Amino acid sequence: MTLFPDTVSAVLGESILGRAAKKGILDIRCVQIRDYTTNKQCQVDDYPYGGGFGCVLMAQPLKACLDDILATRGTGRSRVIYMSPQGPTFTQETAKRLVRDYDHLVLVCGHYEGIDERFISACVDEELSLGDFVLTGGEIAAMAVTDAVCRLVPGVLADPACYMGESHWDGLLEYPQYTRPETWEGQEVPEILRSGDHQAVERWRRKQSIARTMDKRPDLFEKWTPEGEDKALLQEILAERAPKEERLDFDIRPGTEADLPAIMDIVAGASAFLREQGVDQWQKGYPAAADYRRDMESGCCWVLTVERAVAGVMALCPGPESCYEKLDAWQFPGPYAVIHRIATRRDLRGRGLAKELFAFAGDIALGRGCGALRVDTHPDNRVMQGLIRKLGYVYRGDVYLESGTEAGTLRLAYEKSLLSGEGETI
Ligand SMILES: C[S@@+](CC[C@H](N)C(=O)[O-])C[C@H]1O[C@@H](n2cnc3c(N)ncnc32)[C@H](O)[C@@H]1O
Numbered sequence: 529m530t531l532f533p534d535t536v537s538a539v540l541g542e543s544i545l546g547r548a549a550k551k552g553i554l555d556i557r558c559v560q561i562r563d564y565t566t567n568k569q570c571q572v573d574d575y576p577y578g579g580g581f582g583c584v585l586m587a588q589p590l591k592a593c594l595d596d597i598l599a600t601r602g603t604g605r606s607r608v609i610y611m612s613p614q615g616p617t618f619t620q621e622t623a624k625r626l627v628r629d630y631d632h633l634v635l636v637c638g639h640y641e642g643i644d645e646r647f648i649s650a651c652v653d654e655e656l657s658l659g660d661f662v663l664t665g666g667e668i669a670a671m672a673v674t675d676a677v678c679r680l681v682p683g684v685l686a687d688p689a690c691y692m693g694e695s696h697w698d699g700l701l702e703y704p705q706y707t708r709p710e711t712w713e714g715q716e717v718p719e720i721l722r723s724g725d726h727q728a729v730e731r732w733r734r735k736q737s738i739a740r741t742m743d744k745r746p747d748l749f750e751k752w753t754p755e756g757e758d759k760a761l762l763q764e765i766l767a768e769r770a771p772k773e774e775r776l777d778f779d780i781r782p783g784t785e786a787d788l789p790a791i792m793d794i795v796a797g798a799s800a801f802l803r804e805q806g807v808d809q810w811q812k813g814y815p816a817a818a819d820y821r822r823d824m825e826s827g828c829c830w831v832l833t834v835e836r837a838v839a840g841v842m843a844l845c846p847g848p849e850s851c852y853e854k855l856d857a858w859q860f861p862g863p864y865a866v867i868h869r870i871a872t873r874r875d876l877r878g879r880g881l882a883k884e885l886f887a888f889a890g891d892i893a894l895g896r897g898c899g900a901l902r903v904d905t906h907p908d909n910r911v912m913q914g915l916i917r918k919l920g921y922v923y924r925g926d927v928y929l930e931s932g933t934e935a936g937t938l939r940l941a942y943e944k945s946l947l948s949g950e951g952e953t954i
Contacts, residue, residue: 529593529636531572532556536667540674548684556674557597564592573640582641590636592646597634604631608653611637611666611673615655618673620696622656626673627680635673637666700741700754703733725923731910735761760805760910767878776834776879780888783829783841788817790838791831797874802909809906812933816871819843819932823869830892832885840881842870844889850930852902852941857924859902860945865893867903873941886919894946897931901946904939911942920944 530536536558541549548554562570566588573583596607607630616622626633636643636652648655658669679685706717720732738761742749754762783791799810823829823843832840847864858864867889868906872881886901893901904927906913917923921942929935 529559529561529590529597529634530665530667530670531561532637532665532667536671536809536819539671544684545675545678545699546914548678548681548926549944552681553683554678556678558896559593561589561593564589564596566592576641580641584633584641585638585643585697587644587647587650587783590643591628591651593652594634594636601632606630606634606653608634608636608651609673610637610643610652610655611669612655612662613657613662615657617659618656618669618676620676623673623676623680626677632798633673633677635666635670639665648860663769665903689876696748699748700737701744701748704740710820728917728923731757731761734758735765738762756806757908757910760914764911764914769880770883771891773879776839776876776881778839778881778884779833780885781833782827783820783824783831783838785821787822787838787841788820791820791841792817794841794871794873795839795884797870798871801874801877802906803913805908807906807908809934814933830885830888831890832881834876834881838873839876840870840872840885842885842889843868844892846896846898849891849902851927852904855925855927855941858900858902858943859922860943860947862900863896863898864900864902864943865889865896865898867901870903882915883919890944890946898945899945902941904941907938907940915940 537556540546541557542806545554545556562572565572570588572589573585575582576582587859594608607626656673657671658672663669680691680929682688685691691697693702702855706721710717710722718732719926720728734757738754741752743767760780795810795815802809803811807949820829820841820843823845826845828843828845830842830844831838845866849866849867852858852866867886870882870885872885890901901921901923903916921944924941927939927941929939931938
């Protein structure tokens with residue numbers, strides 16, 4: 529309901545909404561309030577009682593216009609909404625509610641000083657504002673509401689996925705978008721978006737959504753509660769942004785029997801961390817002291833110490849590894865080494881110790897004539913996946929563990945060349 533139906537229909541009849549209306553998915557009518565006046569001059573407004581500037585839209589033409597609309601609307605659930613700077617601010621949540629709960633919306637656009645309060649009391653179901661500012665008329669607000677609501681109507685956009693990942697859908701802002709060309713004025717499209725690794729792209733996008741909501745809209749970020757995988761992503765962002773603590777002095781040496789109690793404490797901490805992240809890895813007694821003892825006997829166990837206390841552990845085993853041999857996608861033929869059972873002390877998380885163990889493994893493996901390192905991790909262990917990707921490891925496919933308490937379970941297998949420069953490194 530407006531005094532400017534031609535202006536409004538010109539805008540709403542274009543592009544996506546215009547095409548949806550042509551297909552019969554939407555029916556948008558812009559009705560002239562002036563057509564419902566009963567006076568000769570077709571006057572819709574009059575001076576305000578009590579004095580003051582401007583004019584007020586009269587209740588009579590508004591009511592007659594609304595009655596006509598409601599009489600011809602057909603069946604379905606209706607809602608009469610007055611566009612007003614005094615209403616609650618319209619949000620994506622309001623749009624979702626309106627599209628879910630109603631089939632037919634009447635948006636009333638005021639003008640001049642507003643509309644007679646008695647029409648609002650008698651006929652309006654709710655008021656909605658476009659924001660805390662005053663417009664000359666309700667048309668721009670009504671067009672915004674129409675657009676935001678109608679694009680959620682099934683069939684208007686090609687797929688619900690078009691709007692479901694967008695800003696404000698689940699309390700976050702959308703990730704950054706890029707299109708061709710790859711390089712524009714010296715700025716490149718992020719490498720990961722060109723990698724073809726869909727899982728990695730999804731993860732990167734989600735992390736960007738969280739990070740940019742934190743930066744651009746701290747008010748929204750405060751209301752948002754991370755769940756599931758988002759918790760790990762948020763932790764990564766916070767760790768990356770934490771002021772860098774001084775680099776720790778450390779040593780790496782072969783592990784001995786005397787290190788076992790400290791090693792098993794580290795494993796217990798890592799197992800608890802994984803449990804808190806909802807990752808079903810290292811929850812069934814693996815790795816056990818016996819595994820590390822075997823590693824020690826075969827010269828594969830390495831411990832990282834900080835101020836002489838054990839702060840990290842890993843097994844660096846020579847290939848071939850039976851379950852890896854079933855995967856065809858490896859890129860680097862020839863001898864390789866495998867990192868297993870790697871963990872660092874919980875109170876030293878985020879201090880770069882795991883990265884040091886990986887770097888050390890590369891040096892030792894190369895010294896022993898291996899051209900590549902391989903490693904696997906649980907599909908839900910996003911923290912480890914993030915780390916190894918950053919270290920330049922590339923996902924090659926899925927493997928299934930063949931022994932121990934986690935035998936038969938799926939792992940994602942990664943590879944890094946120690947000779948070529950494949951993969952990005954931090
Ligand atoms: C100049 S405004 C009237 C403002 C009114 N005197 C007041 O102070 O609340 C004229 C019309 O513009 C529309 N309007 C103005 N600001 C709006 C906003 N922020 N959101 C939605 N509609 C708005 C309303 O329909 C209103 O009747």
